[in-house]
Amino acid sequence: xxxxxxxxxxxxxxxxxxxxxxxxxxxxxxxxxxxxxxxxxxxxxxxxxxxxxxxxxxxxxxxxxxxxxxxxxxxxxxxxxxxxxxxxxxxxxxxxxxxxxxxxxxxxxxxxxxxxxxxxxxxxxxxxxxxxxxxxxxxxxxxxxxxxxxxxxxxxxxxxxxxxxxxxxxxxxxxxxxxxxxxxxxxxxxxxxxxxxxxxxxxxxxxxxxxxxxxxxxxxxxxxxxxxxxxxxxxxxxxxxxxxxxxxxxxxxxxxxxxxxxxxxxxxxxxxxxxx
Numbered sequence: 001x002x003x004x005x006x007x008x009x010x011x012x013x014x015x016x017x018x019x020x021x022x023x024x025x026x027x028x029x030x031x032x033x034x035x036x037x038x039x040x041x042x043x044x045x046x047x048x049x050x051x052x053x054x055x056x057x058x059x060x061x062x063x064x065x066x067x068x069x070x071x072x073x074x075x076x077x078x079x080x081x082x083x084x085x086x087x088x089x090x091x092x093x094x095x096x097x098x099x100x101x102x103x104x105x106x107x108x109x110x111x112x113x114x115x116x117x118x119x120x121x122x123x124x125x126x127x128x129x130x131x132x133x134x135x136x137x138x139x140x141x142x143x144x145x146x147x148x149x150x151x152x153x154x155x156x157x158x159x160x161x162x163x164x165x166x167x168x169x170x171x172x173x174x175x176x177x178x179x180x181x182x183x184x185x186x187x188x189x190x191x192x193x194x195x196x197x198x199x200x201x202x203x204x205x206x207x208x209x210x211x212x213x214x215x216x217x218x219x220x221x222x223x224x225x226x227x228x229x230x231x232x233x234x235x236x237x238x239x240x241x242x243x244x245x246x247x248x249x250x251x252x253x254x255x256x257x258x259x260x261x262x263x264x265x266x267x268x269x270x271x272x273x274x275x276x
Contacts, residue, residue: 007095007102008150010056014099015106017055022047024071026080028273029101029109029229031220033085033116038259039266040083045072051084054103058096060084069100071107075273080104087216089194094144098223102153105227111168111276112224112231113269117258118212119197119249120237121205122186127240128261130268131184131212132172133164133233138218139191145226154226163221168232168272175271181264186211188235190218199243212237232272236261 024046032039051057051067060067068083082104086097101112120129145156169185176183189205191197193215197205205213212235224231238257239249 007099008152011099011102011106013055014057014103017053018049018069018103018107021049022071024078025108026071026078026104027109028077028079028111028113028276029104030079030081030269031085031101031112031114032081032083033114033216033258037083038262039269040068040070040081042266042270043070043072043074043079043081045070047071056099058086058092058099060086061090075270077273077276079273080107080109085216085220088140088142088192088219089215094142094146094219097219098144101220101223102227105224105229110229112220112229113272114217114220114231114233115265115269116214116217116233116235117238117254118188118214118235119239119241120212121202121241122184122211123242125184125211125237125240127237127257129184129237130181130261130265131186131235131237132169133188133217133235134169134185135187136163136218136221137187137189137208137210138222139189140218141192142219144219144223153223154228156226158222158226160225163225163231164233165230168230171272171275172232172234172268175268175275179264179267179271181268183268184211188217188233189213191215196249197241199246202241202243202246213241234265234268236265
């Protein structure tokens with residue numbers, strides 16, 4: 001794994017390059033997960049940079065992840081958006097997975113809005129449901145804060161009593177009510193993947209308190225919270241994971257379900273941004 005202090009110099013290199021392309025200073029950061037890249041169409045872009053041009057940046061290898069950093073305006077707010085994220089299962093280490101979160105914070109972003117596609121463990125959840133993340137469980141066996149203490153990133157011993165900002169959760173619920181959108185709340189559990197879970201694993205995850213399961217999000221949230229960013233996380237339930245009635249799931253089906261639900265998620269994200 002790369003030394004975290006060396007990671008600081010890489011983040012600074014990336015920020016200097018982006019600053020050479022634009023003087024735009026974002027206030028809000030967005031991570032557009034599986035099947036959710038269409039939200040980028042809502043952005044009035046000031047600057048769009050392919051990951052391959054940003055020094056030290058990983059490259060997206062997952063279907064539906066475009067691989068661009070977009071700076072611009074949405075709902076009257078200055079934002080920077082990752083159109084495509086990185087996953088531990090792609091072979092990247094945790095410093096690479098969280099690289100752009102740190103870059104976006106160093107560019108000026110103080111809020112992080114993160115989305116993902118998840119399997120529904122809660123038996124009351126249905127395919128296409130939206131869920132606000134209230135809390136999470138990290139079963140990836142890694143943490144991006146491991147390594148040398150780098151004061152520029154914040155304290156390594158971060159408080160996690162409120163990983164997802166209560167004020168943003170309340171605002172999202174209000175927006176959902178105004179838009180007549182059904183919105184669930186629950187606990188997200190992060191696993192490594194890339195294989196989907198077995199029946200026994202779904203039973204175990206439900207027993208420990210998970211409502212949905214996915215392969216991302218938690219590393220980015222940990223990095224963001226270390227840097228003092230306020231976080232809002234949302235999941236699209238793309239398949240129902242009832243171990244007693246488990247149906248085969250394909251990547252194509254998961255992306256299709258996420259894409260169908262994306263307009264509702266976009267309304268909520270835009271509504272919350274407008275209220276800030």
